[in-house]
Amino acid sequence: xxxxxxxxxxxxxxxxxxxxxxxxxxxxxxxxxxxxxxxxxxxxxxxxxxxxxxxxxxxxxxxxxxxxxxxxxxxxxxxxxxxxxxxxxxxxxxxxxxxxxxxxxxxxxxxxxxxxxxxxxxxxxxxxxxxxxxxxxxxxxxxxxxxxxxxxxxxxxxxxxxxxxxxxxxxxxxxxxxxxxxxxxxxxxxxxxxxxxxxxxxxxxxxxxxxxxxxxxxxxxxxxxxxxxxxxxxxxxxxxxxxxxxxxxxxxxxxxxxxxxxxxxxxxxxxxxxxxxxxxxxxxxxxxxxxxxxxxxxxxxxxxxxxxxxxxxxxxxxxxxxxxxxxxxxxxxxxxxxxxxxxxxxxxxxxxxxxxxxxxxxxxxxxxxx
Amino acid sequence: xxxxxxxxxxxxxxxxxxxxxxxxxxxxxxxxxxxxxxxxxxxxxxxxxxxxxxxxxxxxxxxxxxxxxxxxxxxxxxxxxxxxxxxxxxxxxxxxxxxxxxxxxxxxxxxxxxxxxxxxxxxxxxxxxxxxxxxxxxxxxxxxxxxxxxxxxxxxxxxxxxxxxxxxxxxxxxxxxxxxxxxxxxxxxxxxxxxxxxxxxxxxxxxxxxxxxxxxxxxxxxxxxxxxxxxxxxxxxxxxxxxxxxxxxxxxxxxxxxxxxxxxxxxxxxxxxxxxxxxxxxxxxxxxxxxxxxxxxxxxxxxxxxxxxxxxxxxxxxxxxxxxxxxxxxxxxxxxxxxxxxxxxxxxxxxxxxxxxxxxxxxxxxxxxx
Numbered sequence: 101x102x103x104x105x106x107x108x109x110x111x112x113x114x115x116x117x118x119x120x121x122x123x124x125x126x127x128x129x130x131x132x133x134x135x136x137x138x139x140x141x142x143x144x145x146x147x148x149x150x151x152x153x154x155x156x157x158x159x160x161x162x163x164x165x166x167x168x169x170x171x172x173x174x175x176x177x178x179x180x181x182x183x184x185x186x187x188x189x190x191x192x193x194x195x196x197x198x199x200x201x202x203x204x205x206x207x208x209x210x211x212x213x214x215x216x217x218x219x220x221x222x223x224x225x226x227x228x229x230x231x232x233x234x235x236x237x238x239x240x241x242x243x244x245x246x247x248x249x250x251x252x253x254x255x256x257x258x259x260x261x262x263x264x265x266x267x268x269x270x271x272x273x274x275x276x277x278x279x280x281x282x283x284x285x286x287x288x289x290x291x292x293x294x295x296x297x298x299x300x301x302x303x304x305x306x307x308x309x310x311x312x313x314x315x316x317x318x319x320x321x322x323x324x325x326x327x328x329x330x331x332x333x334x335x336x337x338x339x340x341x342x343x344x345x346x347x348x349x350x351x352x353x354x355x356x357x358x359x360x361x362x363x364x365x366x367x368x369x370x371x372x373x374x375x376x377x378x379x380x381x382x383x384x385x386x387x388x389x390x391x392x393x394x395x396x397x398x399x400x401x402x403x404x405x406x407x408x409x410x411x412x413x414x415x416x417x418x419x420x421x422x423x424x425x426x427x428x429x430x431x432x433x434x435x436x437x438x439x440x441x442x443x444x445x446x447x448x449x450x451x452x453x454x455x456x457x458x459x460x461x462x463x464x465x466x467x468x469x470x
Numbered sequence: 471x472x473x474x475x476x477x478x479x480x481x482x483x484x485x486x487x488x489x490x491x492x493x494x495x496x497x498x499x500x501x502x503x504x505x506x507x508x509x510x511x512x513x514x515x516x517x518x519x520x521x522x523x524x525x526x527x528x529x530x531x532x533x534x535x536x537x538x539x540x541x542x543x544x545x546x547x548x549x550x551x552x553x554x555x556x557x558x559x560x561x562x563x564x565x566x567x568x569x570x571x572x573x574x575x576x577x578x579x580x581x582x583x584x585x586x587x588x589x590x591x592x593x594x595x596x597x598x599x600x601x602x603x604x605x606x607x608x609x610x611x612x613x614x615x616x617x618x619x620x621x622x623x624x625x626x627x628x629x630x631x632x633x634x635x636x637x638x639x640x641x642x643x644x645x646x647x648x649x650x651x652x653x654x655x656x657x658x659x660x661x662x663x664x665x666x667x668x669x670x671x672x673x674x675x676x677x678x679x680x681x682x683x684x685x686x687x688x689x690x691x692x693x694x695x696x697x698x699x700x701x702x703x704x705x706x707x708x709x710x711x712x713x714x715x716x717x718x719x720x721x722x723x724x725x726x727x728x729x730x731x732x733x734x735x736x737x738x739x740x741x742x743x744x745x746x747x748x749x750x751x752x753x754x755x756x757x758x759x760x761x762x763x764x765x766x767x768x769x770x771x772x773x774x775x776x777x778x779x780x781x782x783x784x785x786x787x788x789x790x791x792x793x794x795x796x797x798x799x800x801x802x803x804x805x806x807x808x809x810x811x812x813x814x815x816x817x818x819x820x821x822x823x824x825x826x827x828x829x830x831x832x833x834x835x836x837x838x839x840x
Binding site for chain 2: 216219259263268273274280283284285286289
């Protein structure tokens with residue numbers, strides 16, 4: 101632990117980001133704490149109230165627009181590499197939240213990044229994207245008040261990437277992303293295009309824009325904020341704002357949910373038995389014996405089962421507070437909590453899958469995929 | 471000064487010290503000498519006969535297609551930064567030559583490169599490009615048997631650049647181009663797209679393609695040949711061939727014509743008085759006094775006035791050989807030769823400008839510029 105404390109935090113959007121101490125991000129990267137803005141939020145979302153969204157850059161700009169009902173945008177997206185999981189679910193819900201608060205919403209299918217980073221050909225990613233967009237619609241995204249697009253097909257984003265290329269030295273790219281394939285640098289420029297497209301004339305010009313992301317994506321924000329300033333004269337860009345949510349722990353006790361560890365996560369489209377099994381095998385904050393747990397209580401702070409409830413599945417704040425205290429007091433044991441959680445998750449998943457099926461055709465239409 | 475052996479080559483009388491440098495390119499870069507293929511060329515062009523085109527890569531592939539009348543393509547282009555000069559004239563004539571020998575011809579307006587390298591905004595480069603394309607048409611390019619396009623507007627080229635990004639490491643880019651802005655690396659990928667687009671299905675699939683360029687452009691060829699091999703499985707690319715012409719000396723005696731030295735070059739659209747003045751002030755291979763020159767003869771090998779005649783303005787091989795020998799023998803003095811050259815150049819330029827005017831509308835139509 102003492103050595104871990106000395107380890108420098110690396111926020112790498114294409115690698116593994118494990119944050120040991122979120123507080124240090126405030127100092128090291130200039131991320132601002134979100135907590136201080138919470139009381140001013142007209143209608144704070146669940147992730148905000150619970151501290152899952154812990155940091156931001158320049159969110160005041162967006163907050164002012166929300167308060168004074170002026171125009172603003174929300175922009176984020178998904179890398180179409182597979183089915184929705186709890187990470188992409190979080191981003192989707194954040195976008196939908198801001199859309200419901202009045203933002204024009206942009207949802208980007210980052211197929212260029214999926215290609216450059218994960219070698220997924222465009223013929224494949226467009227199929228995956230149809231499912232992802234159906235998920236987004238099933239969760240409540242309103243396509244009439246937003247824009248869903250694929251990077252590869254959105255010429256405005258790619259044109260911005262070409263323009264931005266001149267503003268970025270190799271030294272900057274290396275400082276932000278390390279030594280990478282040129283394609284990955286290109287996809288970073290495209291991503292900057294994604295973030296600033298909402299401010300083009302075609303979308304009613306410059307406006308505060310919030311980009312809700314996992315903190316591992318901060319590199320893209322830093323690059324884009326720099327580019328927004330370099331190209332301000334031409335486009336009149338307002339520097340984009342961001343909010344950062346925490347990275348979820350793996351169900352198996354690993355520091356992060358990750359594809360290469362199937363027991364660490366589940367998608368919304370796995371078989372119920374598979375999801376149930378993963379929860380039942382999950383690492384918890386429980387004690388070695390029932391006796392000890394009754395006596396000492398559990399440790400929800402390190403428990404991934406508690407975490408998925410708190411992040412996603414227990415919507416009522418009073419309910420989650422009760423779970424927390426019942427665990428701490430030793431009243432609620434891990435087996436019982438796992439059973440409760442499995443039921444809630446499977447109910448959600450079943451209902452979601454039913455809804456989602458109805459949106460497949462709409463998703464195809466939006467993405468212009470046959 | 472090198473040897474009797476070289477002086478025997480009547481149509482390559484200028485090849486002295488500079489050829490020694492070019493020889494080094496054969497060893498250092500693996501460029502092949504063009505001379506050995508010359509006797510096999512069905513109808514060699516002026517630049518070939520005179521050794522201006524001195525090297526190639528894999529040109530045999532193209533030669534075989536020419537001999538057996540199978541399909542092949544020629545691809546090159548222009549960076550739209552200003553009016554046609556003698557360098558862009560050379561490339562244009564090379565493309566037209568191959569088109570007349572049966573190639574499908576591709577002429578690329580490298581506006582992305584002009585932006586990334588020379589900071590020329592697209593609104594400006596499209597205007598410049600209209601003039602450039604009118605020049606090309608006036609020189610004899612047949613748009614019915616070719617494709618003229620802007621990089622920024624040609625999606626197929628940009629799509630290839632995105633695909634290729636994954637195949638290029640930063641180390642490769644640095645080895646080929648040095649430390650550059652990311653935009654320049656991007657424009658190199660786009661250029662690889664230009665070179666390989668003629669082999670896409672839309673253009674009748676894989677075929678030998680010759681890229682006639684100045685030897686300073688070889689880096690693009692090396693990168694593209696590498697990419698053609700990396701993406702062979704997907705596209706069935708045939709590795710592109712190239713021919714290399716020598717770089718012209720500056721009229722003012724500098725080693726290269728360059729924009730920053732206005733007396734080193736002229737465009738085809740300068741005022742006749744300006745062109746005449748530049749030729750009259752030009753450095754030559756003459757001797758300090760008339761007496762010495764009558765006695766020792768001039769040195770056409772180092773003379774840029776002789777060079778522009780030999781490269782561009784004296785079309786008959788016998789005529790240029792006569793000039794060479796008259797200079798060497800002391801019969802033709804620099805003043806007289808400058809006067810002759812000025813007349814030939816100004817006649818060409820006047821006639822060209824008249825023709826070009828008629829092609830402006832066609833150029834606008836091809837480039838879809840209003």
